[in-house]
Amino acid sequence: MKTDMFGPAAIFAPFALWQQMAEIAWESQTVIAMRTAGLLGLVKQDAGEPQRMVMEKADAAGEAMTAALRAASRGARADQVMKAALRPYRRRTKANAKRLTGHL
Template sequence: MFGPWYSATMLALESQTVIGMRLAKIASGSEAGRAEAQRMVSEKVDAAIEAADMLLAGGSPDAVIARYREHVRANAERLSAL
């Protein structure tokens, strides 16, 4: 409806919440923080591979952004439940 710019902007805004929650957890220095750092790195690699696969299969950039937003939403829900 609003085009790719809206989705990309929303991804950037929504990601800031997750980044803040992750940084707070990592900064605690706890075992949970270390696990979150490892999870974050592996999720980034997995998401990049998934995005490349989607694009190579003919997916649109909008579809890639929508999928990233799903990942961000899931992380926000998981991190805020703690």
């Protein structure tokens, strides 16, 4: 893995990381709102959604740690390690938002 500290990828890395975190934050709020509405009975929700809500946290945390350790062991820059760690969360929040709203 190339770790050039002054190349274009490294210079723009903070912006890419910010974008990834902003997308996770936005989609997380959507998922929280939809799940809350489901728990309150305001929208139809699968009966297994509360259990899914809890179980996916542990799965995502394990995947994130594994991804971060792999990136770090390859000598990746700190931003690359963080990006790898965030990827499992981003994948889940995006999928949950799409599934719960039906159109994201």
